[in-house]
Amino acid sequence: MLHVRSIWNGAISFGLVSIPIKLVNATESHSISFRQIHLEDGGRVRYRKVCELEDREISGSEIGKGYEDADGTIIPITDDDLAHLPLPTAKTIEIVAFVPADRIDPLQMDTAYYLAVGGAPAAKPYTLLREALKRSNKVAIAKFALRGRERLGMLRVVEDAIALHGLLWPDEVRTPQGVAPDTKVKVNDKELDLADALMDTLGEIDLDELHDEYREALEEVVAAKAAGESPPEAPEPPEGGKVLDLMAALEKSVQAAKQSRGGGKGEAEEHAEVRKLPQRKSARAAPKQTSGRKTAEGTKKKTAAKTTSAASTKSTAKKKPRKHPA
Template identity: 40%
Template sequence: MHTVWKGAISFGLVHVPVKMFTATEDKDIHFRQIHKACGMPISYAKTCPHCEQEVKPEDIAKGFEYEKGKFVLFNEEELEAIKPEAARVIQILDFVNLTDIDPLYFQKAYYLSPDMAGAGAYNLLLEAIRQTGKIGIAKISIRSKSSLAAVRVVGNCLCMETMHYPDEIRSLSQVPNLPEQIHVNEKELQMAKALIEQLSESFNPEKYTDDYRAAMLDAIQQKIAGESVDMVSAPTAGRSNVIDLMAALQASLEAAKIPPAAPKKRKSPAKKAKDVVS
């Protein structure tokens, strides 16, 4: 794997030299735009609409638009000077429980490996996090962006996940049509809970595949072989025209082969009295 960052994890006075590797990879199928007439890829030149000419990379600066059409410019030296002194340090600020963090905060995962002579400190931090069941909340700067991060253990590896800052999370008040109060039918709720229980199992990521990507790769191979791509869409399995919610729940339970929970029978007053006497 390619090293994307080198630095150290710092907690208290402990310094752990590490290398960082991207933990995930993009397997999306990317298309290029092609000129139909000759089959060549279309290039995108950077041009200035005012000068009406192509601009070379060395003539491009970074600018922030503070008003419509007005920019302040920064060169690379100025941007480097603004970077925090601890740009090469994953500074752990606190240790918290993983369950305290909403997954909404997480961005991208990275693997951390020990660098140089840091194996002893690396192993110490890894095992201490594992045995306490905590994760470290840290700050880090990657590619000119400061991020919060969570440092946790995956197998025998320290894993760091960048996180959004709180002000980057949009408020739920901006989401339209959310209910002010939750009102549900009790019988429907019990059936929905029964269905969830029936469909619940341990998480096994190997069972999930990208069906669209597989179909696209098959289509690409057909094109390479000079074959036409089958345009007939497969029908969605198990789909019905059930509109009524209760009927949909009932059909789902039957498909999952679970009998709906029978309502509890209430004891008659005479039966209760007999139970008390006995």
């Protein structure tokens, strides 16, 4: 088993069943971070904690917590005050319900964690909960405390492990009021058909194929600077314009998507001049197509002419006298 650093130790409360677990991070950040420096000499810029009343730097042992009231008054809150708060989930992930996964609004989704078993005896109840979640096709809603506050969470199965997603409390999610357009807009069927065509052309994608292009470009800049070289020049961004014709924009988007997926012609081909090439002479070349009646009549006349010519040739051959020897 891979040993990972846990950030919280406790237990899952599943009715009367208690499952010792360890909480580990399920995600990691690959973002490049910078340090603030003094431009003149490159020295690090650091912040010091200073008491604004005494105007002096203070140590960590002199720092506590305080709540700022509406009028600006600071109310000191001690660790003892917090220790006496009724918090039954301080060391427990308390399952309160099981619901279908689609009941959870993605807007509520927060940080993700893995729940690792806290010792060999926990393997049996851990597996029991995991298999029960699998068979029911449901997720567990739970309450737990982390970093000084009680949180809402969702337990679900990921491969052979149980994952815990932190959830925002319902009153922490804003409604979309005032976000949608104020005016009523009508969309016709042709526009919807083009939008559907664009969606079908883009299709599905393997998320593993997506990567952070900005971070990769930034890594190239850092590597070049570290080697004393000039950073690579960034490509010119495509010119953006206002969408004046929605239909034209949709059509071009479909063509561009087909081109990027290798299934269509590019914009250069769209505006290219088209010229007819001369046909090669071939015994099997098809006759030029003209309007229906003229073509049929012309074909009949040509066929009749060929038949007459052939017949005349045969007749001439028969009438030709045979030469006698002298």
